[in-house]
Each structure stands twice: as structure tokens, then as C-alpha cells.
Amino acid sequence: MDSIPVLPLVERIQPAPESVFKKFREAGMDPVNHNLTEGEREAFQKSLSLLPNSYKKVLQEHLHSFSFMDNMPNTALTSTLDTTVHREMFNITFRAGIFQETISEWATWKENMCYKSTENGEYQLRIDAGDLNAMVYVLFHEATHIMDVVMGVTPKADDEDSSSDFTPFTQDVWSGRNRPVETYVDSLLETTRFRGGKPISIARASEIYSSLKKTPFVSLYGMASWNEDLAELATIYHLTMLLKQPYSIFVTHKGVEIFRFEPMENDLVKNRLQQLQVFYKNGEG
Secondary structure (H helix, E strand, O other): OOOOOOOOOHHHHHOOHHHHHHHHHHHHOOEEEEOOHHHHHHHHHHHHOOOOOHHHHHHHHHHEEEEEEEOOOEEEEEEEEEEOOOEEEEEEEHHHHHHHHHHHHHHHHHHHHOOOOOOOOEEEEEEEEOOOOOHHHHHHHHHHHOOOOOOOOOOOOOHHHHHOOOOOOOOOOOEOEEOOOOHHOOOHHHHHHOOOOOOEEEEHHHHHHHHOOOOOOOHHHHOOHHHHHHHHHHHHHHHHHHHHOOEEEEEEEEEEEEEEOOHHHHHHHHHOHHHHHHHOOOOOO
């Protein structure tokens, strides 16, 4: 690994590093390598083709390998590898099952992890994010983490508690890697799953998104840290503005819509989009 990899990105598929398998085994899982079918390989290649040119360039220089697993506990994991080159190299491991889902199906499943169903099931939550394969979303999200490290859009880990090292993206939004500024600390949002809380009754989903609309965060998951904030904002921006897909969260009661959250219509979110232009060149974004 002493030189920049020359293989096309789609050819850099190999089993995950042993450190990744070990991490999942220690979590009580039994992960196994997944060999892509022809259809899955085509879906992955299409997902790669939808990345901006700047992403492809950075991945060409910093992506060591893509891996796919069955029986892993989360959707994806981006890992920094030990290398002897003078650049950081990464592996991205994906749960192969997401090839069987659309973005809407996968996003709905993930969002519902934040909630407990009511006994009678009268409240429902779904996300309409179009019919593209879920890999399109997940690959973009994970690739954004690599872009972030390489380009320094959020502060380096060692700088996370130094306000003098805040970046334009985090300034006035975050007071630390996992701490929003006081303006955007909401008592209800602080109890949600991605803020370290537990699943909340889905009957309160409308309250949750009403509170989220008063912040510059594009999603509940984006509130987990400034790294996830960037990855979620960049991904949903690219999905809606560049790929022309929808992204709306619907809350229904007895089959009737009672609340709709469209994060890209939020002015506080819109005010941050200029920060994403670092990822696009030549009018691409």
C-alpha cells in the first residue's frame, strides 16, 4: 500500500479486515463475508456512478476496499486502516441485505428505531425517499465520512473541544463533537435515541419533528454528532437536489396524515447548504 491504488473502485471488493469481524463478534454477532451476486454488483456499480466527481477522486486515492457482510449489527461501518503510506486509507463495510431494499424502505425502518409502537398500532411513520436502491444512500453517507476526514469539513478528533478550531460547518451549530450549541438544545430531542436516549412512543412523533424543525439538523440521526450531521445533510441534499428524489417523513393516525416533515424546506437547513459546495465543482452541485 505504498502507492495510490490503481484498481477501479468497483474492483476493490474484498473481505472486511479482521478487526471489523472482531468488533462484530464482540457485539455478539456471527458476521460472515458476503459474495455479491451479479445483480448486487450491478446495483453497487450504479451507486458508485451517482457519486459526485470529487467523491470519486478522493475515494480513488483513499479507499482501500469495500466489503459486504451478512449478520452484521448495523448498516455500514467506515474504518481507518493502518497503512505505511503518507495518507489515510479506509475500508467501508456494508450489510449486504440493504441491496434488497429501496431508500424509502430502509430509511423508514431506520427511523422507526427511534420509536415504540402504540399497543393498537394507530400511529404509523414512513419515509418517502424514492425507489432507488438503499445502497445509493448508504454509500453516499459513508463516503461523506471519508470526504470529511480528508477535507477537514468538521474538526479533527483531537480538536473537538477547542472552539478556536471549529470549522465554518460546525460554527454556531455545535459546541463540541456531540453537543449542539445551547440554541439548538431541546429537552424533548435530547431524549431521542440518537441523542443517547431510548425509543419514544410513536404517538409523540409529531412533537419530535415539530421540535426538529426549529433546528438546522436535517434528521434525528444528524443530531448524533457533527460528523453524522454533515453526512446526513450532504446525503439528503444530494438525493433531493441532484438526484431529484423526494425526502419526506409522514406521521399518520388511523391512516390519516397528521404531520409531514420535509427537512429540505426548513430555512435553517437551507442556510447551511452553501457549506456543501466544497464537495462540488464545475457547477456539478
